[in-house]
Amino acid sequence: MKLLDIETPALVLDKGILDRNLARMHEQVAGLGARLRPHVKTAKSIDVVRRAAASGEGGITVSTLKEAEQFFAAGYRDILYAVGIAPNKLNHVVAMRRRGCDLTVILDNIDAAQAVMAASAKNSIPIPALIEIDSDGHRAGVTPGNAALADIGRTLGANLRGVMTHAGGSYDCKSVEDIRGYARRERAEAARCAEQLRAAGLPCPMVSVGSTPTATVVENLAGVTEVRVGVYMFFDLFMAGLGVCTQNDIALSVLTSVIGHQPEKGWIITDAGWMALSRDHGTASQKIDQGYGVVCDIRGRAIDDFIVSSTNQEHGIVARRGRGVIDMSRFPVGTLLRVLPNHACATAAQHAAYHVVNGGVEIEAVWPRFSGW
Amino acid sequence: MKLLDIETPALVLDKGILDRNLARMHEQVAGLGARLRPHVKTAKSIDVVRRAAASGEGGITVSTLKEAEQFFAAGYRDILYAVGIAPNKLNHVVAMRRRGCDLTVILDNIDAAQAVMAASAKNSIPIPALIEIDSDGHRAGVTPGNAALADIGRTLGANLRGVMTHAGGSYDCKSVEDIRGYARRERAEAARCAEQLRAAGLPCPMVSVGSTPTATVVENLAGVTEVRVGVYMFFDLFMAGLGVCTQNDIALSVLTSVIGHQPEKGWIITDAGWMALSRDHGTASQKIDQGYGVVCDIRGRAIDDFIVSSTNQEHGIVARRGRGVIDMSRFPVGTLLRVLPNHACATAAQHAAYHVVNGGVEIEAVWPRFSGW
Numbered sequence: 001m002k003l004l005d006i007e008t009p010a011l012v013l014d015k016g017i018l019d020r021n022l023a024r025m026h027e028q029v030a031g032l033g034a035r036l037r038p039h040v041k042t043a044k045s046i047d048v049v050r051r052a053a054a055s056g057e058g059g060i061t062v063s064t065l066k067e068a069e070q071f072f073a074a075g076y077r078d079i080l081y082a083v084g085i086a087p088n089k090l091n092h093v094v095a096m097r098r099r100g101c102d103l104t105v106i107l108d109n110i111d112a113a114q115a116v117m118a119a120s121a122k123n124s125i126p127i128p129a130l131i132e133i134d135s136d137g138h139r140a141g142v143t144p145g146n147a148a149l150a151d152i153g154r155t156l157g158a159n160l161r162g163v164m165t166h167a168g169g170s171y172d173c174k175s176v177e178d179i180r181g182y183a184r185r186e187r188a189e190a191a192r193c194a195e196q197l198r199a200a201g202l203p204c205p206m207v208s209v210g211s212t213p214t215a216t217v218v219e220n221l222a223g224v225t226e227v228r229v230g231v232y233m234f235f236d237l238f239m240a241g242l243g244v245c246t247q248n249d250i251a252l253s254v255l256t257s258v259i260g261h262q263p264e265k266g267w268i269i270t271d272a273g274w275m276a277l278s279r280d281h282g283t284a285s286q287k288i289d290q291g292y293g294v295v296c297d298i299r300g301r302a303i304d305d306f307i308v309s310s311t312n313q314e315h316g317i318v319a320r321r322g323r324g325v326i327d328m329s330r331f332p333v334g335t336l337l338r339v340l341p342n343h344a345c346a347t348a349a350q351h352a353a354y355h356v357v358n359g360g361v362e363i364e365a366v367w368p369r370f371s372g373w
Numbered sequence: 374m375k376l377l378d379i380e381t382p383a384l385v386l387d388k389g390i391l392d393r394n395l396a397r398m399h400e401q402v403a404g405l406g407a408r409l410r411p412h413v414k415t416a417k418s419i420d421v422v423r424r425a426a427a428s429g430e431g432g433i434t435v436s437t438l439k440e441a442e443q444f445f446a447a448g449y450r451d452i453l454y455a456v457g458i459a460p461n462k463l464n465h466v467v468a469m470r471r472r473g474c475d476l477t478v479i480l481d482n483i484d485a486a487q488a489v490m491a492a493s494a495k496n497s498i499p500i501p502a503l504i505e506i507d508s509d510g511h512r513a514g515v516t517p518g519n520a521a522l523a524d525i526g527r528t529l530g531a532n533l534r535g536v537m538t539h540a541g542g543s544y545d546c547k548s549v550e551d552i553r554g555y556a557r558r559e560r561a562e563a564a565r566c567a568e569q570l571r572a573a574g575l576p577c578p579m580v581s582v583g584s585t586p587t588a589t590v591v592e593n594l595a596g597v598t599e600v601r602v603g604v605y606m607f608f609d610l611f612m613a614g615l616g617v618c619t620q621n622d623i624a625l626s627v628l629t630s631v632i633g634h635q636p637e638k639g640w641i642i643t644d645a646g647w648m649a650l651s652r653d654h655g656t657a658s659q660k661i662d663q664g665y666g667v668v669c670d671i672r673g674r675a676i677d678d679f680i681v682s683s684t685n686q687e688h689g690i691v692a693r694r695g696r697g698v699i700d701m702s703r704f705p706v707g708t709l710l711r712v713l714p715n716h717a718c719a720t721a722a723q724h725a726a727y728h729v730v731n732g733g734v735e736i737e738a739v740w741p742r743f744s745g746w
Binding site (some may be wrong): 281 | 375379380381382383414436437456457458459460461462465480481482484485488507510512513541630631632633634635638642644647648649651652653654662685686687688692705706707709717718721723724725744745746
């Protein structure tokens with residue numbers, strides 16, 4: 001089966017690029033003395049994550065309990081659920097721990113810590129928790145230096161397992177040197193908060209950090225026990241715009257067909273709209289706006305300066321950057337194109353399977369992926 | 374089972390609002406002498422569409438062959454696939470027609486018409502097709518008055534079933550009067566092209582138009598046989614911004630939990646990020662930017678001027694418009710909120726089921742929905 005034999009739109013994953021990305025990050029993190037705890041939220045695929053964490057001994061990170069369930073069923077046991085725990089999910093967490101899953105939750109406030117303690121006591125089962133640290137003012141977490149840290153730690157008592165942070169602010173950086181600054185701060189604040197807990201007589205065996213940009217460029221992980229990353233598996237145009245990968249490192253693309261032309265407007269109409277590409281237009285805030293994706297030929301080679309300039313639900317409009325003229329005879333109806341995504345997590349989420357290729361057009365496998373909560 | 378008893382995030386559908394929206398559009402279109410051919414691309418749910426088109430006698434519209442398959446399996450026979458046909462889908466179309474599905478395709482160029490004719494001849498099966506008309510320069514279609522229309526019609530021969538257009542440009546309108554202009558043009562251009570085909574001695578039994586904005590305000594459908602609409606079932610903040618519904622007509626919302634606070638920033642952190650809400654931020658181009666959604670209490674009543682100001686994959690940040698102060702004690706960890714979506718099609722697409730309520734918090738049913746191609 002070849003890419004030419006399937007219906008469009010369809011998600012394509014290049015295994016050679018994937019494996020190269022996995023190996024590079026593995027070396028990077030191991031070389032700095034930490035463990036890699038891959039985040040499965042980007043791939044949501046057992047087949048993909050098996051290549052990133054074959055043994056599962058370093059554990060995985062999940063963004064939903066659905067991911068936890070799917071990976072636990074596939075044999076992964078050490079799972080960190082890295083979104084602040086909502087009380088309505090605690091029964092589910094308890095049930096998974098009863099079934100033998102070593103599921104750890106995170107939280108950044110006393111109320112959530114009390115809810116965890118109540119569920120733990122009521123069910124006579126430990127619910128290990130990390131305290132989330134806000135290392136860059138980006139989103140959630142306890143501010144380093146805040147006395148609340150030790151209060152939450154004391155509330156958690158025996159359930160306290162450590163601290164975690166995510167340098168999400170690194171996504172807004174304008175240079176690799178900026179990203180290095182976020183990486184330094186991410187490490188330093190996590191290590192400082194761990195010391196703060198230890199100074200208060202509390203245990204802190206886990207010190208978890210991570211984001212794909214910071215993990216890619218970080219030079220020192222002293223005091224950190226593990227790194228969480230997900231996007232690095234596939235990379236995307238946003239990461240290329242940040243400078244942490246090149247366009248050639250992007251393993252994911254969406255296969256689409258030309259269905260018509262509007263030559264006076266310089267438009268090629270395709271059957272991959274936002275449903276197939278996602279609504280993510282993250283590169284709009286970067287130096288180079290890639291529209292809804294960079295357009296490649298069927299083998300994944302970028303075509304001139306062709307981008308998806310706009311999308312509707314099941315329609316994409318391909319145009320040249322700067323509205324240059326297109327020789328439509330090169331792209332007759334039925335031509336197959338591949339679109340590199342702005343954001344791998346968002347684009348992959350729109351699909352139920354990866355069509356796996358290895359540099360060519362032969363489909364070597366179809367790997368299912370899941371979605372939902 | 375109540376909304377309080379389920380895990381978040383979850384999609385909520387208010388049946389009372391849905392039924393009111395369905396009845397209103399049904400009366401509107403029937404009152405103007407046309408048939409309603411509901412577009413199932415928004416709901417992707419048999420349960421929802423049964424309420425919109427119980428008998429199915431007016432047919433339905435689909436945006437993917439997956440929708441066609443699902444609805445054909447549920448007993449719908451007259452199905453219009455309203456995205457320009459790609460050659461790699463013709464075998465699938467032939468197979469569905471062989472199984473008794475009265476599937477009609479659309480196209481806007483000679484190459485696609487020839488591909489349809491070749492598949493039709495090779496398989497000795499009719500493949501009815503409509504010619505897509507570009508009534509507003511918005512996307513695809515033959516420009517009215519262009520001689521290509523009759524050429525395509527002649528190429529299709531006995532497979533020609535009529536014309537269709539979609540006034541997608543109406544989504545950019547700044548007033549209801551503007552939308553009426555699009556509605557008039559949509560009708561007039563479709564009717565004109567139908568006459569052009571008839572004048573060339575070609576049959577044109579179907580004259581199909583539609584978009585939720587134009588269908589809501591149109592006053593005359595002379596020469597039109599049917600209207601295609603989908604978003605009207607649920608409506609959304611974008612439609613409210615256009616003035617074709619009010620916020621009280623929005624049947625869809627996403628249930629979410631408060632998981633933390635960043636009081637110095639005026640932020641409430643929730644567990645509904647872009648994965649649950651979608652990345653659609655359509656109201657950013659309208660007079661009132663609603664962020665990633667308007668925040669309501671658990672009963673669906675909007676709270677002051679609270680919006681989701683930003684999102685990550687599984688995190689939402691709720692803030693007051695203009696960064697006003699929030700009394701965090703009103704929203705403790707675990708508080709349930711409901712978020713009205715920018716774009717019903719995009720938000721619903723992120724979920725596998727509707728939790729059906731009727732004005733309250735009791736879950737009366739769970740209706741599955743599907744996705745993919």
